[in-house]
Amino acid sequence: MVKQERAAHTRRALVRAAGEEFAHGGYKPVSLSRISKRAGVSYGGLHYHFAGKEDLARAVVAEAAAILRDEVCAATGSAPGDGGRGALARLVESTYRLVDRIDRDAVVRAGFTLTLAASSPDLGEDLCERWRCWVEEILAEAARAQELGAGIRGADVATAVVATTVGFEALSVRDPAWLKPDAVARFWRLILPGITSPETAAALHADRRPPRPRGTAVQRLTLSR
C-alpha cells in the first residue's frame, strides 16, 4: 500500500512537472529529460509510468479536464442549501474560476496550451469543446428558467463566453493581466445588462458572498461602474 501511494505520488509529480514544462513551451520544444529533472524522478521512473511525451501530454490534458469538470463546471443544478442560485450566476462564477485556474494552475494552463497548439499530437480530449458544451448546457438551463431576456439566443452568449475566455488564455502569453479578475469583470459588466432582466442583473450585482471554497479563491463579480 505504501508502495502504491509512492507510485501515485511519483505519477502526480510527473504530470505536474510536465504541465509546468508544456505551459511554458508548448508541446514540441519540451524534452522528457527536462520533465524528469523538474519532477525529481529518474528517467527510468518516468518510463515506468509513461510510454513517452505523447502519453504525458495526454495525462496532463486528462488531469486538466478532470479539474474543469469537478471544480469549474461542477455548479450545474442547484444543490440543496445552495440558496437556489440561478444558472447565469453559476456561469458567471465558473468563468472567474476557469480564468483563475488557468492563471494559477500550470496543469490547467498546459491543458489549454496543448489543446490550442497546432503542433500537439492527438490528446484524447478537447478541453475547449468540453468547456463550450458545458457553457451551452448551462445557458439552455438559464433559458428554461427564463433568466435570459426576450430574443436573446443562448448560442450567441455561448459564442461570446467561450471565445472570450479562450482569448484571455491566448492573450496572457504576451500579457498576464488578461488572466486577472478585472478582465472577466469588464466582460460581464458589458454583457449582463443586455442578456438578462434588471432583476437578475441586480441579483448578480448584490450577490457578493464569497464562493464556496474549491481550492482557489475567486473574486465576485461587481457590476458597479
Add this chain to the structure above:
Amino acid sequence: MVKQERAAHTRRALVRAAGEEFAHGGYKPVSLSRISKRAGVSYGGLHYHFAGKEDLARAVVAEAAAILRDEVCAATGSAPGDGGRGALARLVESTYRLVDRIDRDAVVRAGFTLTLAASSPDLGEDLCERWRCWVEEILAEAARAQELGAGIRGADVATAVVATTVGFEALSVRDPAWLKPDAVARFWRLILPGITSPETAAALHADRRPPRPRGTAVQRLTLSR
C-alpha cells in the same frame, strides 16, 4: 531593375512559404529547409534574404502587421465620400475583415500564431497589442461621437472585442468554423443592442452595402434573428 524585381519576388515567396509553415506548426517545429522547398528557392537563396528562422518569423509578423494596418484597421476617420460611416460601423467591419484574413491568409494567420505561441523568439511586433490599440482608439472615437450608450465604457467593449477575435483564432486550430462570418455575426448580434442607441443599431442593421473591396470578400453584419 529586373534583377531587383526578381529579388523582391523571391523575398515575397519566402515570406509566404514561411507563413504557411508557421501557420500550421508554430515556431519551433518548422525548419528552414521546409520553407526553402515550399518557396521553390534554394537554401543559398534563402540565406541571401534572411539570416535565419528568427529573421523569417519577424518578416512574417511585420508583413501581417502591415496587412492589419492597411487593410483591416485602415478605416479610421471618415474619408470623403465614405457616407460619414460611424466609428462603430467601421469597428464591426474591421472584425469581419480581420477574422476573414486570419481564415484565408496564411501570413496573417501565422502572424497571430507566432505572436500567441509561448515558444516564439522576439518578434519585434505584438500583433494583438496593435489590434487592441486600434480597437481602443476607434471606440474612443465612437464615444466622442456619442455612438455608445450612456454608461458604456469603451474599455469594456475593447476587452470583449479583442478577447473574442483572438479567441476565434485560437479556437480555429481545433475547429475552423470559429473563423466563419457566422461566429462574428453571433458576437455582434449579442453585443450591439446593449452598447449603442436603437438608431445606431438599426443603421448598422440596414447597412447592407458590400464593403469596399480590399483584397478579400467579407460578409456584412446582419442583426436579423
